[in-house]
Structure formats: C-alpha cells, structure tokens
Amino acid sequence: MRTGxxxxxxxxxxxxxxxxxxxxxxxxxxxxxxxxxxxxxxHAAGITRLIAAGVxxxxxxxxxxxxxxxALASLNRLQSVMSQQxxxxxxxxxxxxxxxxxxxxxxxxxxxxxxxxxxxERGALYxxxxxxxxxxxxxxxxxxxxxxxxxxxxxxxxxxxxxxRFSLEGLHQRVRQAQxxxxxxxxxxxxxxxAFGVYLxxxxxxxxxxxLHQATTAVAGGTLTAVTVSSGPGEIHDLADxxxxxxxxxxxxxAETEEHIASxxxxxxxxxxxxxxxxxxxxxxxxxxxxxGMAHEIGNPLxxxxxxxxxxKDDLSEDSLDLVERTLTETARIDRLIRELLEYSAPADHQxxxxxxxxxxRETVALLRHQGQLDGVEIDDRCMRDDCRVRMDRxxxxxxxxxxxxxxxxxxxxxxxxxxxxxxxxxxxxxxISDDGGGIDADVAMKIFxxxxxxxxPGSGYGLGLAVCQRIIDESGGSIEVTSAVGRGACFTVVLPxxxxxxx
Numbered sequence: 001m002r003t004g005x006x007x008x009x010x011x012x013x014x015x016x017x018x019x020x021x022x023x024x025x026x027x028x029x030x031x032x033x034x035x036x037x038x039x040x041x042x043h044a045a046g047i048t049r050l051i052a053a054g055v056x057x058x059x060x061x062x063x064x065x066x067x068x069x070x071a072l073a074s075l076n077r078l079q080s081v082m083s084q085q086x087x088x089x090x091x092x093x094x095x096x097x098x099x100x101x102x103x104x105x106x107x108x109x110x111x112x113x114x115x116x117x118x119x120x121e122r123g124a125l126y127x128x129x130x131x132x133x134x135x136x137x138x139x140x141x142x143x144x145x146x147x148x149x150x151x152x153x154x155x156x157x158x159x160x161x162x163x164x165r166f167s168l169e170g171l172h173q174r175v176r177q178a179q180x181x182x183x184x185x186x187x188x189x190x191x192x193x194x195a196f197g198v199y200l201x202x203x204x205x206x207x208x209x210x211x212l213h214q215a216t217t218a219v220a221g222g223t224l225t226a227v228t229v230s231s232g233p234g235e236i237h238d239l240a241d242x243x244x245x246x247x248x249x250x251x252x253x254x255a256e257t258e259e260h261i262a263s264x265x266x267x268x269x270x271x272x273x274x275x276x277x278x279x280x281x282x283x284x285x286x287x288x289x290x291x292x293g294m295a296h297e298i299g300n301p302l303x304x305x306x307x308x309x310x311x312x313k314d315d316l317s318e319d320s321l322d323l324v325e326r327t328l329t330e331t332a333r334i335d336r337l338i339r340e341l342l343e344y345s346a347p348a349d350h351q352x353x354x355x356x357x358x359x360x361x362r363e364t365v366a367l368l369r370h371q372g373q374l375d376g377v378e379i380d381d382r383c384m385r386d387d388c389r390v391r392m393d394r395x396x397x398x399x400x401x402x403x404x405x406x407x408x409x410x411x412x413x414x415x416x417x418x419x420x421x422x423x424x425x426x427x428x429x430x431x432x433i434s435d436d437g438g439g440i441d442a443d444v445a446m447k448i449f450x451x452x453x454x455x456x457x458p459g460s461g462y463g464l465g466l467a468v469c470q471r472i473i474d475e476s477g478g479s480i481e482v483t484s485a486v487g488r489g490a491c492f493t494v495v496l497p498x499x500x501x502x503x504x
Contacts, residue, residue, distance in 0.1 A: 009201055014194055021190050025182035033133065033175050037168075040087070041146060044166040045125055047088070048148045052123075052162055087166045089145070093152070094161040101160070117151035117158040125150050131168055133175070144168035208236040212243060224251045298338060306331050352391055354499055357431055358422050359386035360394065364401040365420075373406065376415040383422040388429045390496045396472045400480075403465040404433045404492050410456070411437030411490060428478075429498045434491040440484035448482060 092103035096117055115126045128147040145165050152160040208229045215227035224247050229240040309324050309331070362381070368374045390397075408418050412435050419434040440448065447453045451467040473480045477497045484490035 009205070010194070010198055013197055013201075014190075017193055017197075018186070018190055021186040025186050026179070029175065029178045029182050030133070032178055033171070036171050036174060037131065040166070040168060040171055041127070041129070044087070044146050044148055044164070045127075047166075048125060048150055048162070048164050049123060051164070052150045052152060087168075087170060089165050089167045091162070091164040094163065096159060096161075098161065115149050115161065117161040120149070120151040120158070120161075122151070122153050122158075144172060205236070208240070212236075212240060215243060215247075219247060219250065224254065298334065302331055302334060302338075306335075351393055351395075353394060354389050354391055355394055355397070356386045356388055357390050357392075357397060357429060357494075357496060358383045358388060360397055361401050361420060361431060362386070364398050364405065368402065368405060374409060377409055377412065378417045380417060380419045383420050383431070384424060388422075388424050389499045390429060390476070391499045392476050392496070397476075400469045400472050400494065401433075403469050404494075407465065407492075408433060408435035408437065408490075411435050413437075424498065427498055428495050430493055430495045432491055432493045434489060436489040439486040439488050440482065440490050441486055445482055445484055449480070 090104060093101045094117075095101055098114055098116070120126060126149040128149075131144040131146075145167055147163060147165050149161055149163045151158040152162055211227055211229055215225060218225050226244040226247050227240055229237055306328065309328055313321060313324055361383070365374070365379055365381075405418070409416075412418075417436050420432070421434070422429065422431045424430075444455060449466050449470045451464060453467075470480050473494055473496070479495045481493050481495075482490055483493070
C-alpha cells in the first residue's frame with residue numbers, strides 16, 4: 001500500500017525535527033552538565049581550601065605531635081561546618097607517613113591515590129574525579145564523586161594531609177531533571193512545530209498538488225479543464241501554469257484532430273459517393289446499351305406484332321379474341337419496360353423551371369386520388385406553406401412523388417396512413433413521405449436504390465422506380481434517403497436546394 005505525499009513528508013519532517021530537537025536539547029543538557037560540574041569542582045575546591053586554612057598553624061611548637069593535635073582540634077571544631085555541606089560524604093586527616101589520624105563518614109578512600117603532603121604546595125589541591133554522565137534510559141545510578149587533597153601546614157612545613165570526598169549525586173539529580181524537562185520541551189515544542197508544519201504543508205504543497213492531481217485525472221478522462229492554484233510556492237504556480245499550457249495545447253490539438261477527422265469523414269463520404277456514382281454510371285452504361293439494343297431489336301417487331309393482333313381482333317371468334325387481348329396486355333408490359341429502360345438510361349431533355357415542390361406534391365396527391373389509386377389510404381398533410389421554391393423539371397419531380405406515394409401504398413397493402421411533412425432551412429427544402437407499413441430491413445435499405453433491385457412479386461415491378469427517383473434528385477443537386485425499422489413503417493426524405501432568388 002502506497003502512502004500519500006503528505007504522510008511521507010510529515011513522517012520525514014517529524015523524524016528530522018525530533019532528531020534535531022533531541023540533539024539540541026541533550027547537547028544543551030550536556031553543556032549544562034559540564035558547567036554544573038565545573039561549578040561543583042570550584043565550590044569543592046573553595047570549601048577544601050577554607051577548611052585547610054582553618055587548620056593551618058602559622059607558628060609551629062617545639063613538638064610536631066603537638067602540632068598535629070592542634071590541627072585535629074581545629075578539624076573537630078570545623079566538623080560542624082563540614083556537616084552542613086550536604087555534598088561532603090567523608091573526610092580524613094593523614095600524617096606525613098600517610099597514616100590515618102582521624103576520619104569521618106562511611107565512605108572509604110581506598111580508591112584515592114596516595115599523595116605525599118610534601119609534594120603539594122601551600123594552598124595547592126590534588127583532585128581525583130570519578131564521574132559518569134547520567135543517561136535518561138539508564139537503569140542504575142552511576143557512582144560519581146570528587147576527591148580533593150591538600151596539605152596542612154604548620155609554619156613553613158607540611159605536617160599532614162587532608163582528604164575530603166564530595167558526592168556528585170545532587171549533580172546527577174539536577175541533570176536528570178534537566179533531561180526530563182528537555183524531553184517534555186522537545187515533545188511539546190515538536191508537536192507545535194509539527195502542527196504548524198502540517199498546516200503550512202497542507203496549504204502550500206498538498207492542497208495544490210491535489211488540485212493538480214484532480215485536474216490531471218480530469219484530463220486523462222477527456223475533460224480539458226485548466227487548474228487554478230490559489231496557494232503554494234512559486235514552483236507550484238509554475239507547475240500549474242505549465243499544466244494549463246499543456247491543457248491549452250491539448251485542446252488546440254484536439255480541435256485540429258477533430259477538424260482533420262471531420263475532413264477525412266467528408267472526404268470518405270465524397271469518395272463513397274463517387275464510388276456509388278461510378279458504380280451507377282457503369283450500371284447506366286450497361287442499361288443504356290441494353291435499352292438501345294432492346295429498343296432497336298424488340299421495339300420494331302413488337303410494334304408490328306401489336307398491329308397484326310389488332311387486325312386479327314375483327315376476324316376472330318370470342319374465344320380466340322380473349323387470347324389476343326391477353327397477348328396485347330403482355331406486349332404492352334414489354335413496351336412499358338422498354339420505355340422505362342430508355343427513360344433511366346437516356347432521359348430526354350428537361351424544362352427547368354422554378355416551382356414549389358410542396359404544391360406539386362399536393363397536386364400529385366389530388367391526381368392519384370382522382371384516378372382512384374389512393375383509395376383506402378389516409379393522407380395527413382403536415383407540410384408548411386407552399387411558398388418555397390426549387391428549380392427542376394415539373395414532370396420529373398411529379399414522377400418522383402408518384403413513385404414514392406405508390407410505393408408507400410404498396411407497403412401498406414392499399415390501406416394505411418401516409419404523413420406528408422416539410423422543413424425549409426437556409427439553402428435546402430426537405431420533404432418527407434412516411435407510411436405505417438411493415439418497414440424495410442436494414443440490409444434491404446442499403447440496396448433499395450439500386451437498379452433492378454425489388455422486393456415485389458415477379459411481374460409487379462422491375463426495380464427501376466426508386467433508381468429513377470434517385471437519379472432525378474441527384475441531377476437536381478439534392479439527395480434522397482430512407483429511414484425505416486421493421487414493423488414501424490418507412491420514411492423517404494427528399495432534400496432539394498432552394499432557389500431563394502425566385503421567391504415571390
């Protein structure tokens with residue numbers, strides 16, 4: 001599990017701060033301990049010299065032993081003074097042969113080095129220090145003391161040696177108290193500094209970094225949003241500025257990429273349209289050659305056959321006449337197919353004029369109703385006012401409306417509901433014809449405008465109606481599309497370029 005930035009920094013700063021405070025605190029304690037030790041030694045030296053001065057005799061007697069008795073008497077008199085010094089734990093008086101004359105206290109002086117009184121000058125001290133620094137986590141009390149020795153003078157000769165042991169336990173107690181106070185100071189002051197450091201860290205580092213992290217996560221998710229850092233050092237603001245520059249560059253790059261993608265999609269659509277036009281042109285060429293040949297090879301003989309059959313009608317019996325009528329019907333179908341092929345492959349010249357496609361659609365509906373071809377079909381006219389204009393051949397556009405209306409009727413099997421709607425935009429006019437028939441499968445919808453593709457029963461259609469409609473609309477600069485779902489009917493939408501200059 002990874003720790004956060006704030007946790008790692010707090011732990012690091014806390015460890016460094018604790019180490020620094022502990023080092024500074026215990027260094028201060030150590031210096032204080034040395035100062036106290038020096039003061040203790042100075043104090044002990046002063047007491048020793050004071051006692052020695054009280055015992056010294058400026059004028060010797062004739063008997064040296066008597067002089068020592070006088071010194072002993074003086075020490076006895078000063079014993080009350082020494083008892084008031086809590087740090088003096090023991091003392092003793094030795095003669096010049098280092099024999100103990102008198103002593104006081106439970107301590108022994110076996111550890112004290114032997115010093116000849118004659119080697120010490122008047123007022124000089126011999127010091128023996130046994131001291132171990134007290135450690136806070138120590139389980140035992142270290143033994144620490146200070147032994148001082150000075151010679152006793154009677155006149156100008158040393159007649160004895162005075163040794164005094166000073167305890168340093170009080171110094172240990174003071175050091176122990178100082179260490180405890182230092183530890184409390186380190187903890188309290190460390191907590192205050194840590195809390196203040198956490199506040200500053202959270203304000204100047206963690207909060208800006210989190211803002212940058214959230215902004216980075218948003219950018220990774222696709223949202224290019226700039227970040228605003230309200231606090232933090234200059235480096236954080238520089239990082240935020242660099243991040244915002246990166247976001248701006250990414251936004252610009254995304255816009256360029258989207259433009260390129262849109263351009264590529266447009267190019268792909270144009271290529272697909274060009275491919276479809278090329279395929280359609282190839283089909284047109286094939287159909288054109290076929291139609292021309294059929295018109296030449298079949299048209300003339302077919303006309304002769306129709307003429308001969310009409311002549312035979314007057315000379316035949318009733319039974320034979322029925323056969324001739326059926327033959328004429330079939331030859332009429334052949335003639336109609338040839339005419340559709342000729343219209344698809346090589347249409348005649350057109351008379352382009354400014355007209356209203358909505359008004360022409362309404363005329364076409366009225367014409368088909370008059371002919372009885374839309375009986376049983378309910379027409380719901382939701383078109384706008386007939387004041388839009390397009391430039392087209394009237395007859396060809398009517399042919400488109402007839403094909404779409406009759407196809408809708410066939411899809412509903414002669415009974416249903418057809419909705420007519422229109423919409424005008426800046427440069428185009430869209431007209432839709434919707435039915436509530438069985439709908440068109442997606443695979444069928446992809447092929448519905450191909451020549452000779454039909455879903456009708458044999459003999460009911462040749463698959464050229466929608467192909468002719470598409471060619472008429474394409475030649476006018478428009479487009480025709482179908483949207484459908486199985487069981488939900490179909491909607492054919494014709495989009496034509498408007499001619500605004502011809503508005504009344």
